[in-house]
Amino acid sequence: MGEQLLGSPRPGHGRVFVNCNRQGEWSASWQDDYPEDEVGDGEPDAGVEDFEGTEDEVTRWARTRPAEKFFIFSDEANAYLPLEPADAAELPAGGSGTASVLNRPSHVGVPALQGRFPAAENAVSGCCRRFWETLQSPSGQPDVRQLGV
Amino acid sequence: MRRALYTIRLIALLTTPAALTAGTAAASSPTARIAAAGQYPGAAASAIGQSQCAKPLAERSGNWLCPASPIPASTASSNEGYCKIQGCWSVYSVTKSGYGATGYFGYGDTQLGAVHLYFEVTLNGAQSVSKPVRFESSAAVVNLIFEGNRLLYTLRYPAGTPVGGAGNSHLAGNIPAGETVQWTPNGYKAYYNKASEQSVWHEWSWNMADYPGTWYFWAKSVKFVNVGEGTYHFGHDDDLGENPAGSGYSHG
Numbered sequence: 001m002g003e004q005l006l007g008s009p010r011p012g013h014g015r016v017f018v019n020c021n022r023q024g025e026w027s028a029s030w031q032d033d034y035p036e037d038e039v040g041d042g043e044p045d046a047g048v049e050d051f052e053g054t055e056d057e058v059t060r061w062a063r064t065r066p067a068e069k070f071f072i073f074s075d076e077a078n079a080y081l082p083l084e085p086a087d088a089a090e091l092p093a094g095g096s097g098t099a100s101v102l103n104r105p106s107h108v109g110v111p112a113l114q115g116r117f118p119a120a121e122n123a124v125s126g127c128c129r130r131f132w133e134t135l136q137s138p139s140g141q142p143d144v145r146q147l148g149v
Numbered sequence: 150m151r152r153a154l155y156t157i158r159l160i161a162l163l164t165t166p167a168a169l170t171a172g173t174a175a176a177s178s179p180t181a182r183i184a185a186a187g188q189y190p191g192a193a194a195s196a197i198g199q200s201q202c203a204k205p206l207a208e209r210s211g212n213w214l215c216p217a218s219p220i221p222a223s224t225a226s227s228n229e230g231y232c233k234i235q236g237c238w239s240v241y242s243v244t245k246s247g248y249g250a251t252g253y254f255g256y257g258d259t260q261l262g263a264v265h266l267y268f269e270v271t272l273n274g275a276q277s278v279s280k281p282v283r284f285e286s287s288a289a290v291v292n293l294i295f296e297g298n299r300l301l302y303t304l305r306y307p308a309g310t311p312v313g314g315a316g317n318s319h320l321a322g323n324i325p326a327g328e329t330v331q332w333t334p335n336g337y338k339a340y341y342n343k344a345s346e347q348s349v350w351h352e353w354s355w356n357m358a359d360y361p362g363t364w365y366f367w368a369k370s371v372k373f374v375n376v377g378e379g380t381y382h383f384g385h386d387d388d389l390g391e392n393p394a395g396s397g398y399s400h401g
Contacts, residue, residue, distance in 0.1 A: 004315050004339055015379055017274040022245055023281070029273045031379060033342065048276065048340050069378070073273075075242050080380060 007034070009047035011066040018062045018072040018083060026058040027051065030065045059083070179292040179320050182354065182363065207258050212362040212398035214254040231386040235394035236266075238371050243382035244272040246371045248351075252396055256360045262288030262326070268351050270370045274379050277349050277370075280336030284321070285329040290355040293321040293330065297337030297351050300369060300390070301344035308391035309348055309369060315339040324355075345375045348390060361400065368394035 014032030021027075032047040039045045051061040062070060062083060070083035201213035216235045230239030236250030247269040255261045268282040282295050298316040300309030317339075319332045341347065352367035372388045373381040 003317065006340060015274055017276075017380075019244055019271055019273045021271040021278070021280060022241060022247075022269060025280070027271075027273065027278065029276045031274045031276065031340065031342075033379070046340060046342075050276075050338070052335070071274075071378075071380075073242075073244050075245075078242050080378075 005044050007044040007047040009049055009065070009067065010034075012068060014047070014067045015069045015071065016062045016065050016067045016083070017080065018058055018070075020055070020073075026053060026055050028058045028062040028065075030062075030067050032067075179294060179322075182292065182294055206255075206260060209255065210257055212254075212256055212360070212364060214252055214364045214366060214396045214398060216250060216252045216366070216394070216396055218250045218252075231389075233394075235396075236368055238386045238389060238393070240371055240383045240386045246270050246373075246383045246386070248368050248370060248394075250366065250368060250394065252366055254364045254398075256357070256362075261357055261360070262286050262290075264353070264366065266353055266366055266368070268349075268368075268370070270349050272373060272381050272383065275342035275375075275381055276338060276340045277347075277373075277381075278336060278338050279332070279349055279351060282332040282336050282351055283329055284324065284331070284353050284355075285327070286324060286355070287326055288357070289324065289326045291323045291358050293324050293353065293355045295319045295321060295332040295337070295351065295353060296367075297332075297339070297349065299339040299341050300348045300350050301341070302346040302348070302372065302390055303344070309350070311350075312339065312341045312344075312347075315341060342375070342379055342381075346372055347374075347381065348372045362398045363400075364396075364398050366394075366396040 009030045009032035014030055016028060016030045018026070018028045028051045030047075030049045034045055034047065036045070049065070051058060053061070059072070062072075063085065071080040072083040073080050201209040201211065202215035218232060218234055218236045220232045220234065230237045230247075232238075236248055238246070238248050240246045247267065249265070249267040251263060251265050253260055253263050263286070265285045266283065268279050271278045271280070277299065279297055282297070284293060284295070296316070296318045299312040301312055302309050317337055319337075321330050321332070324330050337349070337351070339349070349370040350367060351370075352365055354363050354365035356363055369390055371383050371386055372390060373383045376382045
């Protein structure tokens with residue numbers, strides 16, 4: 001018994017998720033589910049690629065994956081939010097081509113459980129604070145327009 | 150598979166020779182245990198050895214492991230989460246949840262030690278990352294093994310059933326008394342998005358140098374559900390499957 005049998009994500013497909021755990025460790029995961037009719041017996045039915053590192057390293061890695069959609073989790077919003085595109089300088093060679101596949105979604109899932117997690121609301125974990133601050137409006141309140149709510 | 154494993158454990162219990170007494174048996178082979186690791190024992194295996202817990206220490210016999218997690222006096226004002234004697238489940242956000250427990254284990258009328266167990270699961274899309282998965286014992290233990298598996302729930306499986314190929318294990322080895330160890334280097338990861346309701350299962354199992362048998366303690370995380378876009382969210386801290394935690398021993 002060992003690691004789960006998984007393949008590689010296909011360029012132009014799948015979703016990249018960025019999150020940080022309660023220990024402040026950042027990670028990203030690019031997840032691509034293969035079409036069922038293309039998966040043979042004993043073959044992996046999904047491709048997953050992971051990356052761990054500092055916030056900057058992880059977000060840079062995430063933004064430079066040639067995936068279809070990109071999300072980052074916000075503890076304060078208690079939901080996944082769109083991961084904004086990288087600066088052109090951060091994209092790999094031929095970055096404009098990579099950027100063309102970026103499809104920015106609204107936030108994922110309905111944060112229906114929001115309000116049930118006082119710890120999450122009252123104390124933004126350090127690893128997510130910096131990202132959250134970038135979403136604050138001049139009034140200091142979250143700019144909900146950016147959250148798609 | 151769950152029924153088969155339970156049957157194996159039951160047969161082992163019934164056929165183990167009485168010669169297995171304290172001080173005569175060395176710890177079982179971690180290789181054999183690793184080979185069987187990640188095999189979710191299911192709900193039915195939770196009671197092995199637990200009959201001893203109701204008895205006074207002086208009247209106990211054989212191996213025993215008794216959960217004894219402290220339960221806050223007031224759950225309404227507690228930040229501990231949802232607590233039972235088998236442990237406390239907490240949900241910190243829709244993608245982060247933890248479980249912690251305390252148990253006492255022993256052999257016959259001897260309490261050998263107390264264990265403190267903890268794991269935390271972070272969800273990233275349909276991937277679960279269990280890190281840290283921790284263990285601490287007040288007594289030195291040998292052949293500590295961490296196991297993990299992903300469970301899916303259906304009407305047929307209200308206690309969850311393992312996701313095929315998602316199990317994994319880690320041999321942490323011999324652990325000195327009082328030392329906190331965790332599943333290194335990166336804990337347990339699993340990816341699965343073909344069931345709307347899932348959880349993560351972990352088991353800790355260990356031997357003692359001069360005693361027979363393997364003590365084990367397992368628990369399931371709070372359940373998480375598919376909310377679309379390949380993403381899963383934890384429910385409330387009491388959204389647990391049937392038989393969310395168990396402990397006991399085996400003669401392996």
